[in-house]
Amino acid sequence: MDIMQKLEILTDSAKYDAACTSSGSDRSPVAGKLGGTCAPGICHSFSADGRCISLLKVLQSNVCMYDCQYCVNRRSNDVPRASFTPRELADLTIGMYRRNYIEGLFLSSGVSGTPDHAMEEMIRTIRILREEYGFRGYIHAKAIPGCSPEAVELLGRLVDRMSVNIELPSEQGLKTFAPAKTKQNILAPMRHIRDGITQSKEELAVYRHVPKFVPAGQSTQMIVGATPDTDRQILRLTEGLYKQYGLKRVFFSAYIPVGTHALLPKNTPPPLLREHRLYQTDWLLRFYGFSVDEIVDEEHPSLDPFLDPKCAWALRHPEYFPVEINRADKETLLHVPGIGVKSALRILRARRVGALRPEDLKKLGVVVKRAKFFVTCNGRRLPDAIDDPVIVYRHLAELSRPELKKAASPMEQLTLFPTPNLPTGEDVMACLTGQL
Amino acid sequence: MSDRTALMFDGSFDGLLTAIFEAYTQRPMPAEIIEPDSQQHLGMVYRNVRTDAAKAARVRRGIRTQMGGEAYDNAWKAFLSQHPERGTFIYRYVRLGFQIKQQLVRSLTDERVITVNKLASLVAREASHLLQFVRLGETETGVYYSEITPTYPVLPLIMPHFVHRLNTQAFVIYDKTHKQAGLYNGRQWVLTDADNAQPPAYTAEERQYRQLWKTFYDTVAITERINPKLRQQFMPKKYWRNMVEMTETPTAHPALGE
Ligand code: SF4
Numbered sequence: 001m002d003i004m005q006k007l008e009i010l011t012d013s014a015k016y017d018a019a020c021t022s023s024g025s026d027r028s029p030v031a032g033k034l035g036g037t038c039a040p041g042i043c044h045s046f047s048a049d050g051r052c053i054s055l056l057k058v059l060q061s062n063v064c065m066y067d068c069q070y071c072v073n074r075r076s077n078d079v080p081r082a083s084f085t086p087r088e089l090a091d092l093t094i095g096m097y098r099r100n101y102i103e104g105l106f107l108s109s110g111v112s113g114t115p116d117h118a119m120e121e122m123i124r125t126i127r128i129l130r131e132e133y134g135f136r137g138y139i140h141a142k143a144i145p146g147c148s149p150e151a152v153e154l155l156g157r158l159v160d161r162m163s164v165n166i167e168l169p170s171e172q173g174l175k176t177f178a179p180a181k182t183k184q185n186i187l188a189p190m191r192h193i194r195d196g197i198t199q200s201k202e203e204l205a206v207y208r209h210v211p212k213f214v215p216a217g218q219s220t221q222m223i224v225g226a227t228p229d230t231d232r233q234i235l236r237l238t239e240g241l242y243k244q245y246g247l248k249r250v251f252f253s254a255y256i257p258v259g260t261h262a263l264l265p266k267n268t269p270p271p272l273l274r275e276h277r278l279y280q281t282d283w284l285l286r287f288y289g290f291s292v293d294e295i296v297d298e299e300h301p302s303l304d305p306f307l308d309p310k311c312a313w314a315l316r317h318p319e320y321f322p323v324e325i326n327r328a329d330k331e332t333l334l335h336v337p338g339i340g341v342k343s344a345l346r347i348l349r350a351r352r353v354g355a356l357r358p359e360d361l362k363k364l365g366v367v368v369k370r371a372k373f374f375v376t377c378n379g380r381r382l383p384d385a386i387d388d389p390v391i392v393y394r395h396l397a398e399l400s401r402p403e404l405k406k407a408a409s410p411m412e413q414l415t416l417f418p419t420p421n422l423p424t425g426e427d428v429m430a431c432l433t434g435q436l
Numbered sequence: 437m438s439d440r441t442a443l444m445f446d447g448s449f450d451g452l453l454t455a456i457f458e459a460y461t462q463r464p465m466p467a468e469i470i471e472p473d474s475q476q477h478l479g480m481v482y483r484n485v486r487t488d489a490a491k492a493a494r495v496r497r498g499i500r501t502q503m504g505g506e507a508y509d510n511a512w513k514a515f516l517s518q519h520p521e522r523g524t525f526i527y528r529y530v531r532l533g534f535q536i537k538q539q540l541v542r543s544l545t546d547e548r549v550i551t552v553n554k555l556a557s558l559v560a561r562e563a564s565h566l567l568q569f570v571r572l573g574e575t576e577t578g579v580y581y582s583e584i585t586p587t588y589p590v591l592p593l594i595m596p597h598f599v600h601r602l603n604t605q606a607f608v609i610y611d612k613t614h615k616q617a618g619l620y621n622g623r624q625w626v627l628t629d630a631d632n633a634q635p636p637a638y639t640a641e642e643r644q645y646r647q648l649w650k651t652f653y654d655t656v657a658i659t660e661r662i663n664p665k666l667r668q669q670f671m672p673k674k675y676w677r678n679m680v681e682m683t684e685t686p687t688a689h690p691a692l693g694e
Binding site for chain 2: 003004007008011012014015016028029030031032033034035036042043044045046047048049050051052053056057058092095096098099100101254256269270272346349350352353354356360363364
């Protein structure tokens with residue numbers, strides 16, 4: 001089989017993984033060595049689905065002993081199989097890197113033989129890259145569930161980021177669809193990576209030249225919509241992973257119906273809107289100082305499809321508003337719809353020079369259409385700020401789902417998201433007061 | 437208002453900095469600083485400024501020490517926007533800066549600051565797009581080659597990034613729009629004017645890599661999620677003409693039986 005065919009098969013097998021970021025590592029150049037990384041990461045292309053391509057995302061091998069029902073590579077699935085030799089894959093990575101196609105490699109593998117055997121092949125590839133080519137670009141590798149701690153240790157010293165995919169957000173889901181995997185053999189390597197990172201930081205404080213262990217941190221991925229888990233379950237798990245496992249990122253991947261198991265959804269479009277809302281919430285957790293309990297609770301276990309989670313939160317918490325632009329601290333500003341991280345920093349900066357007036361907000365990049373309901377400038381409300389929560393809700397819903405405005409014409413529906421009818425005033429009130 | 441004066445610089449950044457230096461020697465200070473192609477206004481008296489590296493260096497140092505490196509950066513990037521009124525915009529920005537010093541970069545509601553920041557961010561955005569979308573190809577001489585067609589002449593902003601990356605690997609990036617080339621021989625890089633860079637012959641391996649990349653690009657997209665609008669939002673169409681994956685014709689897909 002030639003390299004082109006292998007590349008095609010092993011890309012097709014890897015493409016469902018959502019992670020493709022090259023962030024979190026900042027390696028300055030070293031004379032005579034190829035490559036480097038930059039902290040915010042670089043997307044080198046965008047595929048026809050609009051997802052970022054930052055790394056060469058392939059499997060070492062799509063041969064797999066396991067039979068996870070939600071996965072295209074499951075043993076019982078009839079797909080062409082292939083494996084890269086470590087040399088082939090290392091050369092391919094270098095060739096693409098030199099052409100500025102990629103930031104580096106995102107390497108995973110099916111369980112070809114034992115978990116440790118799959119890990120060994122990956123390690124051999126990465127060794128060629130790091131040791132033979134002196135490659136300093138980005139490498140993200142997945143640890144195979146069930147592999148030995150030694151393999152994790154070895155791999156962790158060679159890569160920037162490591163991930164172990166949780167895949168299904170509940171133990172019940174794993175039992176049904178991936179009986180060969182257990183919560184334990186997923187969490188064990190995650191813990192191992194976490195402890196390795198902590199230890200490595202301590203080592204570095206003492207000896208400067210030991211190789212860093214997983215310097216860009218670890219991440220994981222969950223499939224959304226294959227199992228009946230609620231947004232709240234998914235988000236609480238996410239928060240726990242950030243807090244207890246020190247994860248850098250949790251990725252969500254809308255389930256694409258690739259499985260045939262009776263309990264898996266079939267012929268349904270991937271829940272892209274839901275995935276989008278989860279990412280928005282994840283953003284609020286990581287950068288805006290929100291906690292999951294503020295956003296979803298027992299009464300509202302699902303994210304509002306009509307509103308982004310910050311707007312939804314704001315409407316349920318009138319006691320928090322209005323926020324005074326000239327005095328509020330950073331965290332308070334970040335809770336205001338229409339104020340993002342950048343515009344919050346600009347507000348903090350600009351008000352050191354002089355008091356801000358309502359007409360200044362636009363210049364600072366605040367989305368006034370949203371923010372106007374929630375702020376004051378030196379005690380003054382903004383022009384056409386309304387208090388009626390029903391009207392505000394409809395207003396914000398139209399802003400976050402522009403297609404709702406034209407719901408009259410069925411042809412205008414956005415192809416991406418199915419368009420439910422805009423809720424009535426009563427629905428809104430019920431939703432805000434928690435009766436829905 | 438027939439006694440209003442303006443200075444004219446030669447179109448180089450050093451020229452503009454020299455003109456700013458000269459402006460401070462005049463009473464009253466000139467209203468505008470323009471360059472040969474700019475629109476001239478009736479009733480304005482224009483005076484040419486001869487570029488002087490020493491004077492430019494003094495203004496450069498003044499901006500950096502009194503207003504900070506960020507202010508200097510913004511001025512330099514705004515200059516690269518080639519806006520016909522860039523001279524006057526940067527002049528007003530720097531004048532404000534000499535009055536309010538470090539407060540300059542915080543004065544985000546002042547029109548003079550907003551104008552310069554806007555131009556600077558257009559240029560910065562183009563530069564970061566190019567870090568993403570530049571594609572290099574291996575030529576017979578061993579030098580990697582890339583052609584770009586940016587709106588702004590951002591080569592001076594992007595060359596250091598590629599030099600660091602590729603380290604000992606020699607390469608050329610040719611800016612066809614502005615007829616400028618960034619040359620790197622594996623040790624040092626220079627910027628030169630180049631009227632007509634002939635793309636050198638590519639290696640056979642290069643042709644294979646283009647195909648491999650195209651195959652990867654097409655395969656990695658998830659059919660159920662196809663979303664051309666989203667793609668175009670992140671990857672503006674104007675870059676496509678120089679990108680392998682958007683110009684190569686796909687090969688047959690024997691492996692997956694498509
Ligand atoms: S072990 Fe991994 S590759 Fe194998 S079937 Fe399960 S999810 Fe797919």
